[in-house]
Amino acid sequence: xxxxxxxxxxxxxxxxxxxxxxxxxxxxxxxxxxxxxxxxxxxxxxxxxxxxxxxxxxxxxxxxxxxxxxxxxxxxxxxxxxxxxxxxxxxxxxxxxxxxxxxxxxxxxxxxxxxxxxxxxxxxxxxxxxxxxxxxxxxxxxxxxxxxxxxxxxxxxxxxxxxxxxxxxxxxxxxxxxxxxxxxxxxxxxxxxxxxxxxxxxxxxxxxxxxxxxxxxxxxxxxxxxxxxxxxxxxxxxxxxxxxxxxxxxxxxxxxxxxxxxxxxxxxxxxxxxxxxxxxxxxxxxxxxxxxxxxxxxxxxxxxxxxxxxxxxxxxxxxxxxxxxxxxxxxxxx
Amino acid sequence: xxxxxxxxxxxxxxxxxxxxxxxxxxxxxxxxxxxxxxxxxxxxxxxxxxxxxxxxxxxxxxxxxxxxxxxxxxxxxxxxxxxxxxxxxxxxxxxxxxxxxxxxxxxxxxxxxxxxxxxxxxxxxxxxxxxxxxxxxxxxxxxxxxxxxxxxxxxxxxxxxxxxxxxxxxxxxxxxxxxxxxxxxxxxxxxxxxxxxxxxxxxxxxxxxxxxxxxxxxxxxxxxxxxxxxxxxxxxxxxxxxxxxxxxxxxxxxxxxxx
Numbered sequence: 079x080x081x082x083x084x085x086x087x088x089x090x091x092x093x094x095x096x097x098x099x100x101x102x103x104x105x106x107x108x109x110x111x112x113x114x115x116x117x118x119x120x121x122x123x124x125x126x127x128x129x130x131x132x133x134x135x136x137x138x139x140x141x142x143x144x145x146x147x148x149x150x151x152x153x154x155x156x157x158x159x160x161x162x163x164x165x166x167x168x169x170x171x172x173x174x175x176x177x178x179x180x181x182x183x184x185x186x187x188x189x190x191x192x193x194x195x196x197x198x199x200x201x202x203x204x205x206x207x208x209x210x211x212x213x214x215x216x217x218x219x220x221x222x223x224x225x226x227x228x229x230x231x232x233x234x235x236x237x238x239x240x241x242x243x244x245x246x247x248x249x250x251x252x253x254x255x256x257x258x259x260x261x262x263x264x265x266x267x268x269x270x271x272x273x274x275x276x277x278x279x280x281x282x283x284x285x286x287x288x289x290x291x292x293x294x295x296x297x298x299x300x301x302x303x304x305x306x307x308x309x310x311x312x313x314x315x316x317x318x319x320x321x322x323x324x325x326x327x328x329x330x331x332x333x334x335x336x337x338x339x340x341x342x343x344x345x346x347x348x349x350x351x352x353x354x355x356x357x358x359x360x361x362x363x364x365x366x367x368x369x370x371x372x373x374x375x376x377x378x379x380x381x382x383x384x385x386x387x388x389x390x391x392x393x394x395x396x397x398x399x400x401x402x403x404x405x406x407x408x409x410x411x412x
Numbered sequence: 413x414x415x416x417x418x419x420x421x422x423x424x425x426x427x428x429x430x431x432x433x434x435x436x437x438x439x440x441x442x443x444x445x446x447x448x449x450x451x452x453x454x455x456x457x458x459x460x461x462x463x464x465x466x467x468x469x470x471x472x473x474x475x476x477x478x479x480x481x482x483x484x485x486x487x488x489x490x491x492x493x494x495x496x497x498x499x500x501x502x503x504x505x506x507x508x509x510x511x512x513x514x515x516x517x518x519x520x521x522x523x524x525x526x527x528x529x530x531x532x533x534x535x536x537x538x539x540x541x542x543x544x545x546x547x548x549x550x551x552x553x554x555x556x557x558x559x560x561x562x563x564x565x566x567x568x569x570x571x572x573x574x575x576x577x578x579x580x581x582x583x584x585x586x587x588x589x590x591x592x593x594x595x596x597x598x599x600x601x602x603x604x605x606x607x608x609x610x611x612x613x614x615x616x617x618x619x620x621x622x623x624x625x626x627x628x629x630x631x632x633x634x635x636x637x638x639x640x641x642x643x644x645x646x647x648x649x650x651x652x653x654x655x656x657x658x659x660x661x662x663x664x665x666x667x668x669x670x671x
Contacts, residue, residue, distance in 0.1 A: 134509060135508075135509075136505055136508055136509070156511060159510065159511060164509050166502060166505055166506075167502075168501065170503045170504075170505060170506045172427065172431060172503060174430065174431045174434040175427065175431070179430070183423060183426075184510070186420075187420060187423055187424075187507070188511065189416055189419070189511065215434075
């Protein structure tokens, strides 16, 4: 890494405007320390992938500067590419080549000596559980296998910084967990810096030491998962009455304990405001009013609550909005 | 050439060749259709050899040159489609994230179609000569035919790559195919230019570089060693290759958007 900076990744005022399009990235400032896993959390279309494309030199920024491994992404692109590995949103693989051929191909392009190409490729295939499928054409791989091969390819030249753009989107839970374990192992054993974009709250929570929440091209919150949740403060209580007609009375009882927050339409949710208010107090109050509930749950603050507090929407809702917008665009185009 | 550049070209070329050869749907039509057209033309147009001034009494020999150019155009589509697929699937981004040099990427990518063109040229020669076509220049004419054929493939292949790099769309590359065939049909593919009676057609065929590529190959089959026809054949195929390669390289620079 270049001595000029201590940060593995730093960006200042990064902007990307597409022709006839929105400001996909709208003034992002970032600092990621060496060996840190930084989670970039946001819904589809928030600007996550565009940011990754700029930081990996695939896309020049419209404005702003960024340094990766101490090298400027515009003037030192070759050095940046040597220092980084990237598994982008689509596992870009050639369906006509085998897994082993992919590894040799990638290793050769990075200039590894012939013997090392073979050894490194075979080691990575084994580590990611692909040895048995190594000589099969990639066209027949499952989604999880393709993702694992994509990760192996990103690691073949032992980069110090790894960009993972939604690495587990579309994967089954088992494949997702396996990939998380591999990322955690890389960080623990080799001190690799990981810049991870995701739209999954759990993924960001499990993997990232620090999280940036991005929406409409801007970072709306940043910090450790615990610090971000602490900003939200108290937990919330959700109640769904057993009789739908009792909803008004249930709302009235719960509002004695805190402020309403968006939740299920069949019930009500409040963020507990009193220092000593607890789920037991809520139960007692409902009981005193002879109200029966079908569902009563205490929620500790989540990253979704953080997203909700910062943007006024839940991350799930934002995904649905985005999906609806894409559907509308497709319909308009048709 | 530095060893790094040679390794990069070799690596991309190896992938391109493997990828091409593993797609029978790309290889088989490129071999079969030109030979099918050859068989139809040789059978159906043989009476054209009776025209005063027709350069040979074997239409098979005359038409054999066409197979090389037709094969070349299939190869060009293959080159363009492969590049477009790489862009569409994101594989191009993977390549862009390595220290791969532009020239290595382009030359390597085109190597697959050069190999395909070599297989085609060899097959067409073997089939044509076995079927009774003449080779007036003798065995030394074979490398000359192959050379013009490969240069044409490089030219049209670079055109395919250029369109793919500019548009990033396999469909647009496919749209080139009718245009290339129009260029073929508006050349001296069916008759020598001096025997084309329709003025505008003869004018178009005279300005069409494809005519000279055909006539370069045809001269080796029919005339022996015709310096002018060969010079024009090499000039047009080499010129197209140089221009299209330069344009494709420029498009690649834009596409990779580096520095």
